[in-house]
Amino acid sequence: MSNSATPRQAAFPTSEGWTLGDITVRRVDEVELPRQTGPWLLPHATKEVLDEARWLRPDFADAEVPRLASHSFAVEAGGLRIVVDTGIGNDKPRANPAWNGLDTDVPARLAAAGFPPESVDLVITTHLHTDHVGWNTRLVGEDWVPTFPGARYLTSRTEWDHWAATELDEARAQMFRDSVHPVRDAGQYDLVDVPEHGHEVAPGVVLVPAPGHTPGQVAVELRGSGRRALITGDSIHHPVQLSHPHVHSCVDIDPAQAVRTRARLLDTVADTGALLLGTHFPRPTAGTVLREDGRYRLLAEPGVALPATTLPATAV
Numbered sequence: 001m002s003n004s005a006t007p008r009q010a011a012f013p014t015s016e017g018w019t020l021g022d023i024t025v026r027r028v029d030e031v032e033l034p035r036q037t038g039p040w041l042l043p044h045a046t047k048e049v050l051d052e053a054r055w056l057r058p059d060f061a062d063a064e065v066p067r068l069a070s071h072s073f074a075v076e077a078g079g080l081r082i083v084v085d086t087g088i089g090n091d092k093p094r095a096n097p098a099w100n101g102l103d104t105d106v107p108a109r110l111a112a113a114g115f116p117p118e119s120v121d122l123v124i125t126t127h128l129h130t131d132h133v134g135w136n137t138r139l140v141g142e143d144w145v146p147t148f149p150g151a152r153y154l155t156s157r158t159e160w161d162h163w164a165a166t167e168l169d170e171a172r173a174q175m176f177r178d179s180v181h182p183v184r185d186a187g188q189y190d191l192v193d194v195p196e197h198g199h200e201v202a203p204g205v206v207l208v209p210a211p212g213h214t215p216g217q218v219a220v221e222l223r224g225s226g227r228r229a230l231i232t233g234d235s236i237h238h239p240v241q242l243s244h245p246h247v248h249s250c251v252d253i254d255p256a257q258a259v260r261t262r263a264r265l266l267d268t269v270a271d272t273g274a275l276l277l278g279t280h281f282p283r284p285t286a287g288t289v290l291r292e293d294g295r296y297r298l299l300a301e302p303g304v305a306l307p308a309t310t311l312p313a314t315a316v
């Protein structure tokens, strides 16, 4: 083999994304999650359940289990560079072997998309779970420092207050120590009140309540001039939950509320042409939602190769 480059690295400097008129959103890959993640996270998404939604294969499930991935979304809106969720992160001590001590090139991938970390204006945290705050910080010497030094980091006040009032086990305390508190201590975390109708944090970028998985989780609606999109966070972990909304994840704090949230969000996007962007959906990650026989299905819509953004940097 004369060429050792992986397909992903070979894809630089273009990145895959979707254009919504005046808003662009790109997927920035971190890792595909190992095969055992599906049965652990979604224990009710059995082979029989997957068999009932044939459209899930081959992209979203293999013969037996759902596939899942970790990535961020890099959004260009209103002249701002916005990163939605920051994945698992590098060098983090984690009990889950799939998350422990990762060594990925996410900052280089962001830069290749035209989002070098120092240029990012906003970082939106859909909720305060380990696999959504990882790249909030990076290790410099023995210190965790904000990866995005010029950014405001946003999360919902309800989410923040929930965890502040919760007695944390050691694993979660570690996560807050290495990925959340350094950002707070740098004065970069802003808490947002998110009412029922949503809170616009940048032109066309609206946080909407998505409680259940966690009490203060938000989804992110992108209201582009040409099209609307919805970034799920963990309100929808996997497309199987379109055909089987009762399939909830083992880490939903309030599964019944999570089912209601999923139903509400799917109702707002179904049959509208809006793009659903799944925070853990493996490639092609996105699609439109169709109603079918009293359920939903995802009509996959792969992104297209987009050149790096040429937006002038404003954060630094």
Ligand SMILES: [Zn+2]
Pocket (backbone or CB within 6 Å): 129, 131, 132, 234, 280
């Ligand atoms: Zn997650």
